[in-house]
Amino acid sequence: xxxxxxxxxxxxxxxxxxxxxxxxxxTMYVARDAAHKKGIPVDLKGxxxxxxxxxxxxxxxxxxPTTSSRMDPxxxxxLQKGLKGMIGKGxxxxxxxxxxxxxxxxxxxxxxxxxxxLGRTVKKAETVAYPELGPEAVLKLEVxxxxxxxxYDARGGDAFEEGIGKYRLND
Amino acid sequence: xxxxxxxxxxxTVCALCRxxxxxxxxxxxxxxxxxxxxEESENGRETIRELISNAAIAKKEKLPICQDTGLVVVFxxxxxxxxxxxxxxxxxxxxxxxxxYKDLRKSVVNDPFIRENTNDNTPAIVHLSLVTGxxxxxxxLPKGGGAENASSLxxxxxxxxxxxxxxxxxxxxxxxxxxxxxxxxxxxxIGGNFDHCAYLAKKALTRRVKQxxxxxxxxxxxxxxxxxxxxxxxxxxxxxxxxxxxxxxIETHPCHIAALPVAVNMECHAHRHREATI
Numbered sequence: 335x336x337x338x339x340x341x342x343x344x345x346x347x348x349x350x351x352x353x354x355x356x357x358x359x360x361t362m363y364v365a366r367d368a369a370h371k372k373g374i375p376v377d378l379k380g381x382x383x384x385x386x387x388x389x390x391x392x393x394x395x396x397x398x399p400t401t402s403s404r405m406d407p408x409x410x411x412x413l414q415k416g417l418k419g420m421i422g423k424g425x426x427x428x429x430x431x432x433x434x435x436x437x438x439x440x441x442x443x444x445x446x447x448x449x450x451x452l453g454r455t456v457k458k459a460e461t462v463a464y465p466e467l468g469p470e471a472v473l474k475l476e477v478x479x480x481x482x483x484x485x486y487d488a489r490g491g492d493a494f495e496e497g498i499g500k501y502r503l504n505d
Numbered sequence: 506x507x508x509x510x511x512x513x514x515x516x517t518v519c520a521l522c523r524x525x526x527x528x529x530x531x532x533x534x535x536x537x538x539x540x541x542x543x544e545e546s547e548n549g550r551e552t553i554r555e556l557i558s559n560a561a562i563a564k565k566e567k568l569p570i571c572q573d574t575g576l577v578v579v580f581x582x583x584x585x586x587x588x589x590x591x592x593x594x595x596x597x598x599x600x601x602x603x604x605x606y607k608d609l610r611k612s613v614v615n616d617p618f619i620r621e622n623t624n625d626n627t628p629a630i631v632h633l634s635l636v637t638g639x640x641x642x643x644x645x646l647p648k649g650g651g652a653e654n655a656s657s658l659x660x661x662x663x664x665x666x667x668x669x670x671x672x673x674x675x676x677x678x679x680x681x682x683x684x685x686x687x688x689x690x691x692x693x694x695i696g697g698n699f700d701h702c703a704y705l706a707k708k709a710l711t712r713r714v715k716q717x718x719x720x721x722x723x724x725x726x727x728x729x730x731x732x733x734x735x736x737x738x739x740x741x742x743x744x745x746x747x748x749x750x751x752x753x754x755i756e757t758h759p760c761h762i763a764a765l766p767v768a769v770n771m772e773c774h775a776h777r778h779r780e781a782t783i
Binding site for chain 1: 545546548551552555556558559560562563566568569570571572573574608609610611612620622624649650651654675683684686733736737738739740742743744745746747773774775
């Protein structure tokens with residue numbers, strides 16, 4: 335288990351390999367479907383986006399990853415502008431996977447449905463845009479030891495493909 | 506005619522929604538324990554351990570198991586001798602959902618295109634059936650969006666074989682399962698018509714997890730499907746492993762001579778189902 339800090343620097347990104355388990359600490363932004371469609375009004379250069387919509391609570395209730403592929407149509411331009419990390423669940427489109435490699439970023443997968451456990455790692459939460467969207471508002475979080483796994487690394491590694499390939503028994 | 510107050514229905518729905526969201530059922534916990542004992546992938550095992558620990562934290566701290574506290578599906582079996590007083594069934598159910606979701610995430614928008622949050626997680630989807638007797642059985646199934654999105658339906662030719670249906674279900678899991686938060690519970694409706702087979706697939710999820718169908722042939726098909734699904738290698742959270750599904754439940758119904766409808770309703774491991782009889 336590696337401990338890493340946000341925002342991600344190039345050296346950290348280079349040292350991460352698909353399948354690595356990590357504990358993430360630092361600042362990340364939360365945005366999901368509606369905010370991606372409207373446009374995320376935050377400078378995401380060097381930042382990490384967590385695809386999620388929390389339950390009410392202080393500093394937050396339960397929070398866990400939502401299906402990342404729904405954000406795929408909006409993701410390549412964000413990587414182009416310097417987004418360095420994404421946290422969600424499930425595989426992404428071929429375009430996003432290629433862009434993660436091209437722009438030297440990292441896609442982390444967190445455990446979907448482990449939201450009470452993940453919520454405990456959130457130390458501070460602040461709404462930074464679209465409060466009217468309720469659970470789809472854009473938030474800024476401070477987390478400590480948020481558990482995740484490197485799903486796509488900056489060299490093209492893919493923990494889903496590698497993992498499923500190892501255990502698949504039928505065609 | 507026995508009377509049941511609408512307020513009692515509201516109270517029951519509210520309590521069931523809360524219990525479902527804060528306390529994972531013992532059937533799911535048992536299935537997760539079993540999954541941990543057979544999972545070979547270290548990432549898979551770690552994921553299952555997280556889920557078991559998450560359920561304990563949620564219960565102890567009264568936190569939702571999953572942040573997606575779902576669109577509430579309510580199954581009402583209304584005894585035909587019952588008279589509901591002081592309001593309609595529909596209002597009573599939705600008032601119960603609205604009360605329960607004050608502290609839970611509101612995940613419902615008013616219109617597929619306008620998409621404004623209704624701010625109280627209503628309306629619920631209500632399936633009503635009239636039964637004999639003088640009681641009301643209420644089941645709630647708060648259903649997360651990610652797993653629901655991974656569901657599908659196919660109208661097979663009536664001459665299709667069981668093998669073709671099995672292949673279709675396994676393909677559905679292979680294509681959409683990884684993003685539906687595996688290990689999954691796969692609800693399957695076979696027969697009926699276009700809408701009824703989808704209802705059956707959902708209804709199949711309300712059976713106690715891992716309890717096979719009472720009909721031997723259907724139970725055999727459930728076992729076979731579970732085996733095939735677990736041979737896909739998808740594993741917990743799609744990271745590879747032996748346990749892609751915890752259970753497969755099938756419900757069937759007579760159908761038209763020209764048809765063989767099949768619906769697959771995916772359910773994540775955060776399977777929240779609670780019921781009560783009033």
